[in-house]
Amino acid sequence: MRTLDEDAWIRQKAAEEDGAFVSAGCMMVPAQPLPAATSDTLAARLSLSRFVQLARLKLRLTKEQFAGKAQIPLKELVCIEDDDQYTPTLRTVHMLAQFLKVSHVKMLTLAGLAQAKDAQFNDAAVRFAAMSEPIRQLTREEQEAFDEFAKFLSNR
Amino acid sequence: MSNGSIPIRLLDLHQDAVVEALLHQGLTEEQIQRAQADWEPVRKQAIETLLERGYPIQELPKHWGWDWTRKISRLGNPLLGFYGLECEGKMQGLLEVAKEGYLAKLPVQKGKPLIYVKYLETAPWNIKILEPKPRFGGIGSRLMRAAIELSLSEDCKGRVGLHSLPGDKKGEPEWFYQHVCKMEPIEAERDGEGLLYFELTAEKAEEFLKGGKS
Numbered sequence: 001m002r003t004l005d006e007d008a009w010i011r012q013k014a015a016e017e018d019g020a021f022v023s024a025g026c027m028m029v030p031a032q033p034l035p036a037a038t039s040d041t042l043a044a045r046l047s048l049s050r051f052v053q054l055a056r057l058k059l060r061l062t063k064e065q066f067a068g069k070a071q072i073p074l075k076e077l078v079c080i081e082d083d084d085q086y087t088p089t090l091r092t093v094h095m096l097a098q099f100l101k102v103s104h105v106k107m108l109t110l111a112g113l114a115q116a117k118d119a120q121f122n123d124a125a126v127r128f129a130a131m132s133e134p135i136r137q138l139t140r141e142e143q144e145a146f147d148e149f150a151k152f153l154s155n156r
Numbered sequence: 157m158s159n160g161s162i163p164i165r166l167l168d169l170h171q172d173a174v175v176e177a178l179l180h181q182g183l184t185e186e187q188i189q190r191a192q193a194d195w196e197p198v199r200k201q202a203i204e205t206l207l208e209r210g211y212p213i214q215e216l217p218k219h220w221g222w223d224w225t226r227k228i229s230r231l232g233n234p235l236l237g238f239y240g241l242e243c244e245g246k247m248q249g250l251l252e253v254a255k256e257g258y259l260a261k262l263p264v265q266k267g268k269p270l271i272y273v274k275y276l277e278t279a280p281w282n283i284k285i286l287e288p289k290p291r292f293g294g295i296g297s298r299l300m301r302a303a304i305e306l307s308l309s310e311d312c313k314g315r316v317g318l319h320s321l322p323g324d325k326k327g328e329p330e331w332f333y334q335h336v337c338k339m340e341p342i343e344a345e346r347d348g349e350g351l352l353y354f355e356l357t358a359e360k361a362e363e364f365l366k367g368g369k370s
Contacts, residue, residue, distance in 0.1 A: 004367035006165045007174040012367050013336070014167040014293025019284030020332045022296030023219045024318040025252075025275035027349050073349075087221035094213045104213055105204075113220045114204050 027089045040122045041112050045086070047125040047149075048110035053081045054146045055100050057138055070099035087112055102153035124152050166243050167293040177243035177292075179302060183250075185228050187240055191247035192224045195280055202286040217285065218321050219277060224250055227275070236274070239302050241295055249278040249295040253303055260315050261345050262355050270315035270355070271307040276300070284327060300337050304361045314361025319351040330354075337364060 004012060056066040063081070067074040072092045079086040088096075088111050097107040108114040109121060128149040131141070138146065159182030166177040180187065203220055207213065230236055230252075239251040251273065258272035278295040281287045303316050316339070324330040333339045333354040340360075345353035356364070 003365075009367040010165050010167050010174060010294045010298065013297035014169070016336045017294055017297050017332065018327065019169075019282065019287075019290040019293065020296065020327045020329070020336070021217045021283050021285055021321075021323065022329055022332045023217065023222075023275075023277045023321045024273050024329060024333070025219070025222070025277070025321070026319060026347065026351060027218045027221075027321065087223065090216060090218050090220050091214070105207055108203070108207075111221075114200055114207070 027091070040125075043122065043126045043129050044110045045112055046129040048088075048107070049081055049083070049086075050129060051110070051146075051149060051153075052077070052096065052100075054138060054142060055150075056081075058143070058146060071095050100150070102150060103155070106153045124149065161242075164241070164298065166241065166248065166295070166298065168243075169290055169293045175243065177241055177248070179298070180240040180242060181237070181302075183231065183238040183240050185231060187247065188224050188228055188231075188238075188250075191240065191250060191279075194246055195277075196223075198280040199286070202280055206285075215323075217283070217323075222275070222277065224275075224277075227252060237306060239299065241298055243292060247279060248282060248292050249276075249299050251276050251299040251302060253306060255306070255310055258317055260317065260355060261342050261353065262340055262357060265315055265355075265357055268315060269310075269312050270317050271303050271310065271312055273300075273303055273316060273318035276303075276318070296332060297336065301365060304356070304365060307361065313358035314356065314365075315358055316356040316361065317353065319347050319353050321351065 056063065059066065061069065063077050064074055067077040072095045076088055076092045080088050090113060093107050093111045093113060094104060097104040105114060106121070110125060128145060131145040161178045161180045164177050164179045165174050168175045199220060203216060206216060227238070231238060235254060235256050237253045237255055240247050241249040252275040254272040254274055256269070258270055260266055260268045260270045276296065276299050281291045282295050284290050300316070304314050307314050307316055318333070320329040320333050322330065324334070330341070330352055334341060337356060338360040339354035339356045342353045342355060347353070
């Protein structure tokens with residue numbers, strides 16, 4: 001086999017590769033601080049963190065039970081609930097949306113994996129984040145805030 | 157490997173012409189931040205477009221949460237290597253490798269040192285699923301070539317290992333590593349996320365570098 005020159009080599013490889021998606025690594029994002037997230041992104045992630053935590057409390061499930069029922073890694077659930085700067089994987093967001101019966105696209109936006117289409121979304125996320133302090137048991141106000149936000153997320 | 161940039165060739169798919177590009181061996185904080193800033197909005201827009209078109213979410217590329225700026229704290233670590241392919245003033249692909257701490261798994265080279273690809277990604281506008289008319293071609297292959305050449309210079313004989321993102325259909329990562337790079341999958345070495353491990357032998361590395369049909 002002869003060695004191709006540089007131009008012939010890249011032409012051949014480009015033809016074989018054919019615009020393939022070639023990413024290697026791991027799907028999980030390392031838990032290091034985000035240097036430059038916008039306030040909207042941070043509020044959205046905080047809302048995701050609180051939403052998932054309150055959903056779990058509402059269902060009266062431990063983290064292990066919730067992760068099992070949602071079919072997501074326990075490690076990711078812990079990161080989502082305890083680190084509001086954590087970016088979950090696409091699969092986990094999909095499984096959470098499916099389990100909690102809310103819009104996939106809105107959950108992706110909360111996770112910072114898609115962009116909000118309108119200011120209404122960011123406002124709702126900020127309002128929810130502000131109203132839902134992480135506590136062990138849901139108060140009636142939290143329950144209402146949770147139900148209202150869940151209803152908003154469920155509108156596709 | 158010493159830090160610096162060397163001229164290389166890439167295929168401009170819009171012009172169907174081979175053009176000059178740069179392979180950066182060692183990256184700066186600024187280069188990574190700029191690449192992330194260029195790539196992230198395009199990635200996010202692409203996912204929205206695919207979702208709106210009804211593309212099954214479970215089949216979307218699984219790298220949406222990647223943030224290369226989180227690797228900045230690792231720059232300068234002598235056990236790691238960072239590479240970038242630049243053309244037309246933008247980063248077209250990024251690669252992070254580990255130079256030590258990984259041993260080959262394939263029986264033919266078991267226990268021998270290899271270069272482990274920690275992360276490899278091409279710019280979103282070079283991926284057909286995201287951009288029907290990709291800008292540059294062969295970016296993944298050129299990054300793999302950089303990993304192989306590093307393997308040779310580190311006396312690893314071209315051996316390279318990595319965990320591929322999922323997808324074994326044509327145009328997906330596992331397909332690329334198995335059929336374009338001629339790496340061998342090892343089921344028993346899947347990682348905690350279930351990602352399939354691939355390994356390149358010294359012999360296949362040599363074939364890859366030569367090009368041509370064997």
